[in-house]
Amino acid sequence: MNVISAVILVTLAVIGAASVVREISLRLFVSRTEHSVLLITPVRDGDNAEMVLRSAAERMRWGRGRRGCAVCLDCPLDAHTRKVCETVCRDYGFLRLMTKEELQRDVLG
Numbered sequence: 001m002n003v004i005s006a007v008i009l010v011t012l013a014v015i016g017a018a019s020v021v022r023e024i025s026l027r028l029f030v031s032r033t034e035h036s037v038l039l040i041t042p043v044r045d046g047d048n049a050e051m052v053l054r055s056a057a058e059r060m061r062w063g064r065g066r067r068g069c070a071v072c073l074d075c076p077l078d079a080h081t082r083k084v085c086e087t088v089c090r091d092y093g094f095l096r097l098m099t100k101e102e103l104q105r106d107v108l109g
Helices: 002-029 046-062 079-091 102-107
Strands: 036-038 068-074 095-099
Touching: 002 036, 036 046, 046 068, 046 095, 068 079, 068 102, 079 095, 095 102
Parallel strands: 036 068, 068 095
Antiparallel strands: none
């Protein structure tokens, strides 16, 4: 039992150390003025749209785009897919659902 506990402890320590090194390197090497926009155009099927949006949101959250936002482009979506997109956008604060006009006006300038 002690061996299993030691293996679990070492594994969690290595994961924690890797996480700390990652955070430090992101703070050192990522510009503070860097802003990025990830543009997502979901597929017509609502279930696949949820998978695409959640994976893109996680990529933004864990990747270099921490100081940016992800935009789900409504070009036009059916009712079910739009509802899925609104739900996922509500779950992640940096993910926004926009039309093409809103994207041109608000994000692209």
